[in-house]
Amino acid sequence: MPNEDHTQAPADLSKLPDDLPHSPGPAGGWGSMRGIASIFGETWSSPASLASLGKMNKPKGVMCASCAWPKPVNYSAFEFCENGAKATLWESTSARCTPAFWAKDGHSVTELRQWRDHDLEKTGRLTHPLRFDAATDRYVETTWDEAFAGIAGALKPLDPDSAVFYASGHAGLEASYLYALLARVYGTNNLPQSSNMCHETTSVGLTKVIGSPVGTIVWDDLAEADAFFFFGQNPGTNSPRFLHPLKDAKDRGAKIVTFNPVIEQGLVSFVDPQSPVAMLTGKETKISDQYHQLKAGGDIAAMLGMCKVVVEADDAAKAAGKAEVIDHAFIAQHTIGFDEFLQKCRDVTWAEIVQESGLTEQALREAGNVYIAAEKVIGVYGMGLTQHAHGSVNVAMLVNLLMLRGNIGRSGAGCCPVRGHSNVQGQRTVGIAEKIHLIPVDKIKMLFDFDPPAKDGMNIVEAAEGLFAGKVRAFISLGGNLLRAVPDQERMEQAWAAQDLTVMVSTKLNRSHLFPGKLAYILPCLGRFEEDEQAGGPQTITSEDSFSMINASIGYRTPVSDQVMSELAIVTGIAKATLPPSAHLKWDAWTADYGLVRDLIERTYPDAFRDYNKRMYQAGGFWRGNAAHERIWKTESGKAVFTTPGELTSIGFQDAPGRFRLITMRSNDQFNTTIYGYSDRFRGIEGTREVLLMNPDDIAEAGLQDGQKIRLITDVDDGHDRQLGGLTLTAYKLPRGTIAGYYPECNVLVPVAHHDELSKTPASKSVPVRIVADTVATATSA
Numbered sequence: 001m002p003n004e005d006h007t008q009a010p011a012d013l014s015k016l017p018d019d020l021p022h023s024p025g026p027a028g029g030w031g032s033m034r035g036i037a038s039i040f041g042e043t044w045s046s047p048a049s050l051a052s053l054g055k056m057n058k059p060k061g062v063m064c065a066s067c068a069w070p071k072p073v074n075y076s077a078f079e080f081c082e083n084g085a086k087a088t089l090w091e092s093t094s095a096r097c098t099p100a101f102w103a104k105d106g107h108s109v110t111e112l113r114q115w116r117d118h119d120l121e122k123t124g125r126l127t128h129p130l131r132f133d134a135a136t137d138r139y140v141e142t143t144w145d146e147a148f149a150g151i152a153g154a155l156k157p158l159d160p161d162s163a164v165f166y167a168s169g170h171a172g173l174e175a176s177y178l179y180a181l182l183a184r185v186y187g188t189n190n191l192p193q194s195s196n197m198c199h200e201t202t203s204v205g206l207t208k209v210i211g212s213p214v215g216t217i218v219w220d221d222l223a224e225a226d227a228f229f230f231f232g233q234n235p236g237t238n239s240p241r242f243l244h245p246l247k248d249a250k251d252r253g254a255k256i257v258t259f260n261p262v263i264e265q266g267l268v269s270f271v272d273p274q275s276p277v278a279m280l281t282g283k284e285t286k287i288s289d290q291y292h293q294l295k296a297g298g299d300i301a302a303m304l305g306m307c308k309v310v311v312e313a314d315d316a317a318k319a320a321g322k323a324e325v326i327d328h329a330f331i332a333q334h335t336i337g338f339d340e341f342l343q344k345c346r347d348v349t350w351a352e353i354v355q356e357s358g359l360t361e362q363a364l365r366e367a368g369n370v371y372i373a374a375e376k377v378i379g380v381y382g383m384g385l386t387q388h389a390h391g392s393v394n395v396a397m398l399v400n401l402l403m404l405r406g407n408i409g410r411s412g413a414g415c416c417p418v419r420g421h422s423n424v425q426g427q428r429t430v431g432i433a434e435k436i437h438l439i440p441v442d443k444i445k446m447l448f449d450f451d452p453p454a455k456d457g458m459n460i461v462e463a464a465e466g467l468f469a470g471k472v473r474a475f476i477s478l479g480g481n482l483l484r485a486v487p488d489q490e491r492m493e494q495a496w497a498a499q500d501l502t503v504m505v506s507t508k509l510n511r512s513h514l515f516p517g518k519l520a521y522i523l524p525c526l527g528r529f530e531e532d533e534q535a536g537g538p539q540t541i542t543s544e545d546s547f548s549m550i551n552a553s554i555g556y557r558t559p560v561s562d563q564v565m566s567e568l569a570i571v572t573g574i575a576k577a578t579l580p581p582s583a584h585l586k587w588d589a590w591t592a593d594y595g596l597v598r599d600l601i602e603r604t605y606p607d608a609f610r611d612y613n614k615r616m617y618q619a620g621g622f623w624r625g626n627a628a629h630e631r632i633w634k635t636e637s638g639k640a641v642f643t644t645p646g647e648l649t650s651i652g653f654q655d656a657p658g659r660f661r662l663i664t665m666r667s668n669d670q671f672n673t674t675i676y677g678y679s680d681r682f683r684g685i686e687g688t689r690e691v692l693l694m695n696p697d698d699i700a701e702a703g704l705q706d707g708q709k710i711r712l713i714t715d716v717d718d719g720h721d722r723q724l725g726g727l728t729l730t731a732y733k734l735p736r737g738t739i740a741g742y743y744p745e746c747n748v749l750v751p752v753a754h755h756d757e758l759s760k761t762p763a764s765k766s767v768p769v770r771i772v773a774d775t776v777a778t779a780t781s782a
């Protein structure tokens with residue numbers, strides 16, 4: 001039974017991968033080369049697109065359009081990874097989705113709803129602005145002037161707070177700054193972003209405890225840390241360039257300890273695909289020294305267990321007259337809440353810790369001892385901490401652990417949330433934020449002579465609720481595929497199509513286009529690699545990475561068609577058509593010269609963006625600074641905060657017989673809702689994404705069989721039926737009670753109300769579900 005105590009000894013990495021039901025090779029290596037080759041073959045990218053790879057992530061080059069992992073100052077010849085290469089080739093495909101796709105080939109919106117995400121995007125790059133024609137159920141070619149006028153016509157009569165301006169973290173800082181300005185002059189702070197489903201837990205949770213919405217480390221810290229602790233972040237798939245500094249760390253004797261319910265190959269071993277010797281000899285670097293397969297949602301208990309070990313060691317050292325283990329001087333000078341937390345560490349029993357984490361006391365003692373032995377520690381985390389009902393407690397617990405030994409705000413130590421989209425963090429920095437307290441209102445007022453709306457706007461969860469209630473009437477999306485990325489997908493699709501206006505600024509066709517509002521546009525934009533030629537000449541854009549470094553990016557390829565526009569030009573086109581003219585809103589001049597927009601950003605945020613136009617070409621980017629890195633805590637109390645956890649699990653629901661914790665996960669062959677293919681090489685799952693991974697003993701106990709078709713049913717009693725059938729049950733090395741399936745397919749199962757209590761980030765890493773045999777699927781497939 002899933003809620004029974006099935007503790008997990010650390011995985012024996014010497015036996016991996018043979019110990020896995022599915023046996024992948026090491027991360028990197030020839031497999032990653034083959035992964036790249038398969039995309040190259042399939043999307044018919046031109047040889048020129050291969051040349052693009054050599055320009056990636058270098059000064060005066062193009063910043064990868066995939067993840068937000070930083071770019072090193074001392075870059076190598078090929079500063080890209082398997083997934084950056086995939087993203088690049090996917091963008092620079094020679095396939096085109098032109099108006100003929102609708103007019104000649106005759107595809108209808110209704111028909112396309114049956115298509116898979118992979119097949120929709122595989123139609124190629126969007127080339128022309130399109131408007132939905134309800135009479136024929138198709139998108140038809142339109143002109144930019146008509147589109148801007150149509151959008152303005154629909155927006156003007158609306159109450160501004162019934163329009164939502166969503167951004168996914170693709171667009172550069174310049175376009176993003178103007179997008180936020182457009183929304184505010186129009187009259188709303190409804191500026192939700194993809195990070196609302198992602199690292200919002202960091203933005204809100206980390207700010208609460210250390211006064212910084214972002215991680216505290218910089219590149220050089222990676223080379224100094226003695227130990228890395230990984231909680232729910234999967235670098236092999238999601239930030240593969242991270243594997244290089246990790247390999248260097250291992251080579252110099254640093255320790256890596258991982259907490260993850262799933263054995264992720266990138267955290268087990270790595271062959272550097274950029275090292276000819278390693279490639280020829282197949283020489284692997286072992287990454288994790290310890291791998292702890294805790295229960296989904298077991299991190300609070302696991303970290304508290306480690307803290308308990310630290311406290312015990314400190315008590316023992318004191319009794320023996322030895323040097324202290326806890327950094328009491330740091331704690332006294334810099335923190336509040338320590339006494340209560342200390343008491344919790346003493347009071348909590350090992351039985352509770354073991355029960356809630358699913359790990360043995362011995363395992364946690366071993367992890368704690370590595371932590372104590374290390375002078376400098378970096379705590380790395382991702383969606384495995386943020387996407388939980390008590391995700392912000394997870395983040396606060398990691399900060400507790402780090403602060404016990406002063407591992408924050410000094411070199412080689414700190415917390416390292418690994419961000420998603422290439423500019424997701426930067427968009428927040430320059431004003432895409434629904435909360436008004438995050439905005440320098442006076443500066444904006446002074447620069448543009450208007451009163452920004454005072455009321456907080458909606459985040460994604462609130463926007464979804466607004467859609468269900470019929471209050472949201474218009475949705476503009478600067479990038480992304482919100483309908484596929486968001487929880488409660490089926491409910492969302494119905495509510496979405498009832499709107500007066502939907503506008504998608506996109507590079508490729510996706511599911512969000514297939515539920516058009518009464519008036520609906522698809523506006524095709526330039527990709528990151530394309531030349532952005534404006535009246536003032538070729539333009540540069542900038543983005544901010546996970547370490548708060550700002551980098552310039554210059555596209556150089558010929559655009560996919562002469563009909564696509566830059567994201568910035570689309571934003572100013574909508575703004576000019578919709579907003580009353582003002583001498584302070586120089587949309588045309590800003591479009592002609594993005595440098596002027598950077599000047600505005602610098603004037604709005606003078607400390608962070610000093611000498612912006614000059615410094616943006618610096619190798620590795622320029623750092624916009626971080627007070628917490630200097631041990632300045634911009635919290636309410638002016639101190640960093642120890643948080644005493646209430647519940648020891650982050651799942652936010654009760655265990656019950658037959659109720660499982662569903663993790664929705666990413667494969668190595670996708671970037672969010674963009675599905676490159678069906679090879680999850682690192683997990684040994686090939687040819688399909690319609691699987692459910694489950695512990696063999698759980699399968700037996702549930703009376704099911706490996707390989708049979710099953711159906712998942714969300715186990716929440718709120719009047720909504722959420723089911724997903726047709727999944728092949730697959731025996732896998734997972735902790736008891738924790739099961740896993742792929743995102744976005746499993747999104748139909750996530751209730752929109754199931755989210756982190758503080759930040760409202762959907763709790764996609766622990767969804768309560770039941771499993772039944774899928775008689776429907778079995779009948780049809782028989």
Ligand SMILES: Nc1nc2c(c(=O)[nH]1)N[C@H]1C(S)=C(S)[C@@H](COP(=O)(O)OP(=O)(O)OC[C@H]3O[C@@H](n4cnc5c(=O)[nH]c(N)nc54)[C@H](O)[C@@H]3O)O[C@H]1N2
Pocket residue numbers: 066067068083198199230231232233234235237238239259260261262264295296297298299381382383384385418419420421663664665666667668669670671672673765
């Ligand atoms: N190739 C590729 N790269 C990407 C993306 C992509 O889809 N594909 N997406 C980008 C985006 S937007 C983001 S936000 C990042 C996401 O990158 P990550 O933060 O790595 O996100 P996930 O892969 O969703 O989950 C991370 C890990 O959390 C583990 N996990 C699940 N539940 C728990 C738990 O309760 N506790 C612990 N400790 N671990 C848990 C999972 O097994 C998984 O290994 O990657 C970015 N980069």
Ligand SMILES: Nc1nc2c(c(=O)[nH]1)N[C@H]1C(S)=C(S)[C@@H](COP(=O)(O)OP(=O)(O)OC[C@H]3O[C@@H](n4cnc5c(=O)[nH]c(N)nc54)[C@H](O)[C@@H]3O)O[C@H]1N2
Pocket residue numbers: 065121168169170171194195197198199383387420421478479480481482485486487505506507508509510525526527528567664665666671672673674743744746747750764
């Ligand atoms: N169940 C579950 N749900 C999740 C998650 C999870 O782990 N589990 N993860 C969440 C996370 S971390 C995130 S960030 C969200 C992602 O949510 P989104 O950011 O909304 O989705 P993406 O899949 O990144 O968007 C892909 C689309 O972006 C467009 N695009 C690509 N490049 C560009 C560009 O350069 N410019 C523009 N304008 N458009 C472009 C293409 O049309 C493509 O179809 O999903 C969240 N949802």
Ligand SMILES: [Mo]
Pocket residue numbers: 194195197198199419420421
């Ligand atoms: Mo994300």
